[in-house]
Amino acid sequence: MRYLPIDPVLFVSNRQRLTVLLKPQSLVVLNANDVLPTNADGTMTFRQNNDLFYLTGVDQEETRLVLFPDHPDPKYRQALFLRETSELIEVWEGHKLTKAEAEATTGIPQHQIYWTAQFEQVFVQMIFEAERVYLNTNEHTRAIAEVQSRDARFIAQFRQQYPLHPLERLAPLMHQLRAIKQPQEVALIQTAVDITEKMLRRLLGFIKPGVWEYEIEAEMMHEFLRHRSRGAAYSPIIASGSNACVLHYIDNSALCQDGDVILLDLGAEYANYNADMTRSVPVNGRFTARQRAVYDAVLRVMKEATQMLRPGNLWDEHHHEVTKVMESELIGLGLLDRHDVAHQNPDAPLYKKYFMHGTSHFLGLDVHDVGNKYRRMESGMVFTVEPGIYIPQEGLGIRLENNVLITETGNTDLMARIPLEAEEIEELMN
Secondary structure (H helix, E strand, C coil): CCCCCCCCHHHHHHHHHHHHHCCCCEEEEEECCCCCECCCCCECCCCCCHHHHHHHCCCCCCCEEEECCCCCCHHHCEEEEECCCCHHHHHHCCCCCCHHHHHHHHCCCHHHEEEHHHHHHHHHHHHCCCCEEEECCCCCCCCCCCCCCHHHHHHHHHHHHCCCCCEEECHHHHHHHHCCCCHHHHHHHHHHHHHHHHHHHHHHCCCCCCCEHHHHHHHHHHHHHCCCCCEECCCCEEEEHHHHHCCCCCCCCCECCCCCEEEEEECEEECCEECCEEEEEECCCCCCHHHHHHHHHHHHHHHHHHHHCCCCCCHHHHHHHHHHHHHHHHHHCCCCCHHHHHCCCCCCCHHHHCCCCCCCCECCCCCCCCCCCCCCCCCCCEEEECCEEEEHHHCEEEECEEEEEEECCEEEECCCCCCCCHHHHHHHHC
16 A cells, blocks of 8 residues: 555554444444446456445455454454465465454454455354344445445345344444544544645646646646555546536536636545545636635635534534525625525525535545534544535636544644635745
């Protein structure tokens, strides 16, 4: 892997914290993601199942983890299964983890590490002592499940082989755990943020009228890759002019014009953890008066929204309070009428014409990380803050986004060192 080794204490701790949440006599199974095909003999770059990575730190295909903390035989209380290498695999694909390397990565002793081909013979020693089995699924409100995952196939196989074992959902427990970042996780997110900062400073010296959006993307990737990142945490949005009013614009194919503002929604990935940053900068290095007015309005909303991220708050309550601030700013910009807002339909608020997305989301191993929005905010959670104002008739879209760690007394902005104020943006561009 490109990233530096992670202390296995993190993964040992994560497994221990999951164990506390399990019902008695429970067995847990997690599977690696598949290597997905493209066309002909091509494949996509492998991306590990985040729950499996969270519990093991193993970043390799065909991996499986079984946990059974109450098994009467201590050697069967956890089992890690790895793809066994060969001379052929070594030549064509490269090195795979040895058992000694897997122990150093995961903190699981070698006598509890097996090859994937041994799964059935080991699993049969475990399954019949279990009263219930936790299996994993990708439970996310935005999940697209058109391709059956390895976890899904294992569920079908398990039901056929062991039809009388009651099944439990692992996902709610993983969501509960992953929502609270451990100090080592915060450090990994901060590394991704720091790489993102280096990238933005590079871009601010590069952007000018006449460059293409994809040239900016190339500069982004150069800076990411040279700092041990695998690349962008998500499909980058480099949207100049009216393209910025398309929320998920990823073509990045237009010419940047003098007088336009370009919206940059970019974040680095590091060790499977993610940064998620948005900045809006003038292509020629100077905001017009109108652009600056909209920029400052979004920035004020962002600062208010950041202050509201604190322990005890709820996601929906936070967004509702932010929209009140946004309404005031939109009135000040002449985009909404105060009388109309006072008499608007509460089920169809007028601000949504110019600010149509949420203010915040969980951040971590997933960019839109797992977590329950009905759970009150707690110390250790990491959220984005990302208000925006989009005015298609003016060819102007401005969004600003930082990543914020909830603390016991309030919050810490993980992106505090990344340029944000309009004056600093202009200074760095000129």
